[in-house]
Amino acid sequence: MTTPEHEPSAPQPTAPEFPDRVRRSSGAIAGGVLLLAIILWLGFDAMFTGSGRVPWLALAGMILAVPLVTAFTFRPAVYVNDDRLRIRNPFRVVVLPWSQVAGLRSGYSNEVVTVSGKRYQLWAVPVSLRARKRATRQEARAAAAGEPGAERRSGLFGRSGAGVGGLGGIAGGGAGRGGASGAPGAPIRAEGDQFMNDLRELQENRAHAEGAQGEVTVRWAYEIAGPAVAGAVVLAILLAVG
Incomplete structure (x- = not known):
């Protein structure tokens, strides 16, 4: 009596290495x-x-x-992991795999642009012109005193160094304080601007990753x-x- 052969199961999608x-x-x-x-x-x-x-x-x-x-x-909240960006705005939730993110822009508001050209504002990361001016003053004082740039903070996922783990911290507070610039000698930025810079770096590193593929979903x-x-x-x- 022969035992039936089992067909190999389809590979299951792996969970992100780090939680949101x-x-x-x-x-x-x-x-x-x-x-x-x-x-x-x-x-x-x-x-x-x-x-x-x-x-x-x-x-x-x-x-x-x-x-x-x-x-x-x-x-309003922004959830980030190594596979996708989830934006919870007042009336809808947008899930964007990193492969679908074409860029992140910071002007009078912070927004993400998809490869199809659609824009979604990040309500949880407001732009603070006051924080930007304070960061500029801190940068000017540091330059006048001949001090090096701010030290590298722990990454989005608790690691430091280059790549995905070398991104700046993702604080729960508002963008109202001058934040660390990310690397020794780098310019000092407001916290909200530094957060957007961290997202850009993460998108660049993860855009072609297998787990970061998929389609944009929107739920009202x-x-x-x-x-x-x-x-x-x-x-x-x-x-x-x-």
């Missing part, structure tokens, strides 16, 4: 906490002390405002848009009824 590193704006989160506290305080006060249509208007207003504040403050955040639209509709009806 997450970037958020601490300033946006702090602002979100403050705004939500004010909205809930005023809203519940109107609901429990108001009369007539006021409680219903307050409830509809909170249903509209809370998702929007959450979307623009707590939700219906869990945010749905409640906001419902609150807007109820509020409009209450205002129209008078």
Whole structure:
């Protein structure tokens, strides 16, 4: 009796060597906490002390405002690993394998450009002109004092040196502080600009890697848009009824 031969199984995709590193704006989160506290305080006060249509208007207003504040403050984040870049913006999530990234641009906003020409803004990495000016002043002082550039920080994935592991740190804070420049003698950059430079280096190193291939996917955040639209509709009806 012969035993059946087993066909070789198809190779399974390997998981990224390093887990996602997450970037958020601490300033946006702090602002979100403050705004939500004010909205809930005023809203519940109107609901429990108001009369007539006021409680219903307050409830509809909170249903509209809370998702929007959450979307623009707590939700934005950038997830990075050695295979892809995942951008979570207020109303959608964009997953970009490094092979689909054509470039990363920093102007008055930070954005990623795909090989097809589409652009996606990185809401979690805001541009701070103030931080850029502070970094420029630090660079000028260092040059005047004859000091070498900033020391190399630990990489995006906890390593140092050239290549993927030699990228700058991916801090969770906002782009509001002058950051290390990445290598001795390199110019000092604002934290947000340094983060974008790190992403460019990672994209250059991983664009042709086997695990970094694939298509761009976009998912809309219906869990945010749905409640906001419902609150807007109820509020409009209450205002129209008078």
